[in-house]
Amino acid sequence: MSNTRLNTILILPYTHTISHVSRPLLIAKELRNRGHEVVFAGESPKIKFIQQGGFTVVPLYEPDPDILFGNIRRGKLKFVSDSEIERMIEADIALFKKVKPDIVLTDGRFTAPISTHIAGLKHAAIVNVSSTEYRAFPYIPFFEWIPDWFIHRNTGAWRSLDLINLKLEMFVFDNVTNIFKKLSKKYGTKKTITATNCLTGKDITLLADIPEYFPAKSLPSNYFYIGPLTWKSNIPPRSWWPPEKNNKPLIYITMGTTGIGDFFHKVYELFKASKMTAIITTGAQVSNMETIEGKIYVEPFIDGDLVMEQCDLVVCHGGNGTIYQALQHGKPIIGIPTIPDQKFNMRRVEALGIGKKLSWKDFSFKPSLLIEMIRSIIKEKSFYQNASKLKDVLHNYNAAKIAADIIEQNNARFI
Secondary structure (H helix, E strand, O other): OOOOOOOEEEEEEOOOOHHHHHHHHHHHHHHHHOOOEEEEEOOOOOHHHHHHOOOEEEOOOOOOHHHHHHHHHOOOOOOOOHHHHHHHHHHHHHHHHHHOOOEEEEEOOOOHHHHHHHHOOEEEEEEOHHHOOOEOOOOOOOOOOOOOOOOOOOOHHHHHHHHHHHHHHHHHHHHHOOHHHHHHHHHOOOOOOOOOOOOOOOOEEEEOOOOOOOOEOOOOOOEEEOOOOOOOOOOOOOOOOOOOOOOOOEEEEEOOOOOOHHHHHHHHHHHHOOOOEEEEEOOOOOOOOOOEOOOEEEEOOOOHHHHHHHOOEEEEOOOHHHHHHHHHOOOOEEEOOOOHHHHHHHHHHHHOOOEEEOOHHHHHHOOHHHHHHHHHHHHOHHHHHHHHHHHHHHOOOOHHHHHHHHHHHOHHHOO
16 A cells, blocks of 8 residues: 555445446455545445445435436436436535545446535545546447448547547537536536546546457546456355356356346246246346256346356346456457447447447337347357457456555545
């Protein structure tokens, strides 16, 4: 640890989703091991994972996930109401007065850049490159309809279109959800907070990505690639482990905790009739599916690393953490995304040749397309070769340690 004094670090994740809980939890454990006091805040049932790690969790108001993700799935650019943002800021400031932290670390708390400015606190945030204004690729590809034979994707002309695309999508997004800009002006923030950058840090931004997967451009000096922060579960192996494969492909199916319940019933019936073995984790979103020994194993949660090491392929929602976890084991991916972030992730998966996307609409209309896609990927060695290359890159990262080092190295600005 550096020779600066120890700090009280307040962590604000969006506790309704496992990914936003697990990422700061890994950094928290590293910071605690170095002697810092770490306190979490949140209100969802998933705070149990934080408490199981031995951390205190104090109450904090959070947006309803059904409303928030419902808005996002419906493509509403104004994903949260102005009144909700103001309520969150009030809750933030009340919490700061109670805890009196030296540093605030967030993951998914989009009011934090403004509330920490108001409170005069230093702020670091964990975020993906896709949620910054420095992303190298468009979030919503306006020009994908143009055929490759007309404008090749690796030409200067296409890069110019990408640049236009990026500027246009950010302009529209920032001005539809313009409450951030208004509050930024009202409180005189050092940088203008917008809908595009509201998840980034006021002082330090920790990018939970690698540049080989999510490149950025013109990054400021206070933005740092730290590598992925993937959930390391302490769930012991189930009584049925290891699964009976019987020389059949083993497929791991997980939709995180923002999946659609109907998916699990469809995929259960699909694999029940297939010649493959499946392990399905439901994220506790459904409860009426039973394990069929040697065929389908169903659990609310499981040690993902344990399963991914043994499986042949991962089917998921296209969540960033799940994709990285699969790549850490060199496994290709099929993504069935339902929100824009996941669609963005899956465009990168396809561009790098490490998997394929299946739209929710196509899957719902014809679930057997999933089985067909699994068979095609398993037969094609290039998917495994490309995933293995990224596996080698990922082995060079220890994201929690890198993040803790950055926080400590910048400690002079944090006190």
